[in-house]
Structures are given as C-alpha cells and as structure tokens.
Amino acid sequence: xxxxxxxxxxxxxxxxxxxxxxxxxxxxxxxxxxxxxxxxxxxxxxxxxxxxxxxxxxxxxxxxxxxxxxxxxxxxxxxxxxxxxxxxxxxxxxxxx
Amino acid sequence: xxxxxxxxxxxxxxxxxxxxxxxxxxxxxxxxxxxxxxxxxxxxxxxxxxxxxxxxxxxxxxxxxxxxxxxxxxxxxxxxxxxxxxxxxxxxxxxxxxxxxxxxxxxxxxxxxxxxxxxxxxxxxxxxxxxxxxxxxxxxxxxxxxxxxxxxxxxxxxxxxxxxxxxxxxxxxxxxxxxxxxxxxxxxxxxxxxxxxxxxxxxxxxxxxxxxxxxxxxxxx
Numbered sequence: 001x002x003x004x005x006x007x008x009x010x011x012x013x014x015x016x017x018x019x020x021x022x023x024x025x026x027x028x029x030x031x032x033x034x035x036x037x038x039x040x041x042x043x044x045x046x047x048x049x050x051x052x053x054x055x056x057x058x059x060x061x062x063x064x065x066x067x068x069x070x071x072x073x074x075x076x077x078x079x080x081x082x083x084x085x086x087x088x089x090x091x092x093x094x095x096x097x
Numbered sequence: 098x099x100x101x102x103x104x105x106x107x108x109x110x111x112x113x114x115x116x117x118x119x120x121x122x123x124x125x126x127x128x129x130x131x132x133x134x135x136x137x138x139x140x141x142x143x144x145x146x147x148x149x150x151x152x153x154x155x156x157x158x159x160x161x162x163x164x165x166x167x168x169x170x171x172x173x174x175x176x177x178x179x180x181x182x183x184x185x186x187x188x189x190x191x192x193x194x195x196x197x198x199x200x201x202x203x204x205x206x207x208x209x210x211x212x213x214x215x216x217x218x219x220x221x222x223x224x225x226x227x228x229x230x231x232x233x234x235x236x237x238x239x240x241x242x243x244x245x246x247x248x249x250x251x252x253x254x255x256x257x258x259x260x261x262x263x264x265x266x267x268x269x270x271x272x273x274x275x276x277x278x279x280x281x282x283x284x285x286x287x288x289x290x291x292x293x294x295x296x297x298x299x300x301x302x303x304x305x306x307x308x309x310x311x312x313x314x315x316x317x318x
Contacts, residue, residue, distance in 0.1 A: 005106075012104055012112065019116030024185050027120075031182035035119045063179050085113065091106040 128305030135299025142291035241286035245275035267297025
C-alpha cells in the first residue's frame with residue numbers, strides 16, 4: 001500500500017524551502033528567496049502555508065533597525081519531511097525494474 | 098521557481114538534493130577572528146621571547162593584550178551574527194567548540210596561577226631538607242605544552258568540520274610543536290607558540306579573508 005505524498009510538501013517551491021531549512025538551523029527570507037530563485041510575493045505565500053501547517057517557525061525581528069524575517073524548521077516539519085522522502089523512495093522502488 | 102507545479106517523484110528527489118547542496122555551500126568565515134587571535138598570540142610570544150633573550154621588561158605584562166582582544170572579538174561576533182543570512186548546524190557546533198576552548202584557556206590559566214606557588218613551596222622545602230641536591234624543575238617550560246595542546250583542538254576540529262585544510266594542518270603542526278615543547282626550554286617554547294599561532298590562525302585567517310572578499314566582490318558584480 002502506497003503512502004500518499006503530503007500535498008503541503010508536494011509542490012515545487014514549498015519542497016525547495018523545506019529542503020533548504022532541513023539542512024540549516026535558521027535562514028533569512030532573503031537567503032531562501034535567492035536560493036530558490038523565487039519572487040518575494042510568491043515565497044511569502046508559500047512560507048505562510050508551511051507555517052500554518054506547523055512545519056516551520058517564522059521569526060520576525062529587527063536587525064540594525066530594519067525588519068528581518070527568518071525561518072526555521074519545526075520538529076513536526078522534520079517528521080513530515082522524513083515521511084515524504086520515505087514515501088518518495090517507495091514510489092521510486094516500485095517504478096524501477 | 099513556480100509555486101504549484103506538480104512534481105514527479107524523480108523531480109522531487111532531484112530538487113531536495115539540489116537544495117541541500119545549495120545550503121551546504123553557504124558557510125563563509127570572514128577570517129577576522131583568526132587574524133586577530135593569530136596576530137595577538139604571535140606578537141605576545143615574540144615579545145616575551147625578546148624580553149628573555151635581550152633581558153628587558155615591558156612596562157606591563159604583554160599577555161594582558163589577550164584580555165583586551167576579547168572586546169573586539171565580541172564586537173566582531175555580534176556584527177557577523179547580524180550580517181549572517183543563514184545559520185548552519187556546523188556554525189552552531191563550531192560556536193560551542195570555540196566557546197569551550199575560550200573557557201578552557203581561562204581554566205588552565207587559573208590552574209597554573211594556583212599550582213605554581215604551591216610547587217614553589219614544595220621545592221623550597223625539599224631543597225632546604227636535601228641541601229646540595231637541588232631540584233632543577235621549571236614548570237613554566239611545560240605550561241606552554243598544555244596551551245599548545247588546547248590551541249590545537251579547536252583548530253583541528255574547525256579545519257576538519259569546514260574541510261579547510263590550512264587550519265587543519267596548522268592545528269596538526271601545533272600539536273607537533275606541543276610534543277617538541279615538552280623537551281625544550283621556555284625561549285624555544287615561545288618561538289614554537291608563535292609558529293603555531295601563525296600556522297593555525299594567522300595564515301589561514303588571511304586565506305579566509307581573501308576568499309571572503311573575493312566572493313563578496315563576485316556577488317556584487
């Protein structure tokens with residue numbers, strides 16, 4: 001029986017954000033935008049969806065008098081990501097002859 | 098990157114791999130810290146060597162400079178923290194390693210300052226009792242070895258974790274100097290300490306600084 005792929009993660013930009021955040025402790029919004037080659041508006045929407053799912057924490061603070069947003073993955077996010085990768089591997093194993 | 102593009106399983110795995118690789122290459126040391134500490138330790142060692150060699154005394158203990166260097170180090174750390182766009186797990190680990198190292202150095206200084214007077218008392222009593230059989234033991238000629246032992250640990254770990262071979266080799270050289278310093282006198286020990294500080298901090302620091310500035314220049318263009 002195949003596990004269904006998590007619809008929150010199974011989208012290009014959200015998966016890219018989660019893959020970045022799984023490898024680091026914390027990352028700025030600008031860093032994520034640069035690495036994912038996305039627009040600020042688009043990224044904002046997807047970050048909000050990941051936050052609502054409880055997969056990431058969004059921290060808003062001031063750095064040198066400028067507002068700064070940073071993100072970090074939550075424990076729930078790590079588990080969801082691991083499940084997603086396991087499910088992917090299941091699919092790929094079946095497809096391979 | 099589009100938002101809702103549905104990915105195939107293969108594309109998903111490729112994307113994950115690609116993003117993890119992008120995150121991996123995001124750690125860049127500015128090199129200021131290693132340059133600062135490499136210069137100060139080299140300078141203090143050479144000045145102390147000169148004091149012994151040419152029999153003069155500085156108006157103050159030159160090693161106090163290491164205490165004053167903590168102020169710019171704290172300032173540099175805060176500034177680099179503010180400039181940082183991403184915090185890697187390796188940076189967190191390195192932060193703990195260097196903090197432990199700093200505390201260990203102070204603990205070693207504390208042990209030494211308490212141990213030396215105790216040893217002196219023991220040797221004075223022993224020499225009084227034994228008379229002509231005087232013990233010629235100079236603890237100072239061994240204390241450098243302890244410092245070099247500690248200096249090498251964070252340098253080797255940093256070099257190994259960040260795969261930065263100049264600091265790794267510098268740290269190994271420091272441990273070689275540590276072994277040699279056990280068999281040499283204070284003057285040579287100080288030269289070994291200066292050599293170690295240059296090899297594991299100053300030179301790697303300059304290399305890191307040049308790399309950092311080049312990268313910053315490239316990203317501007």
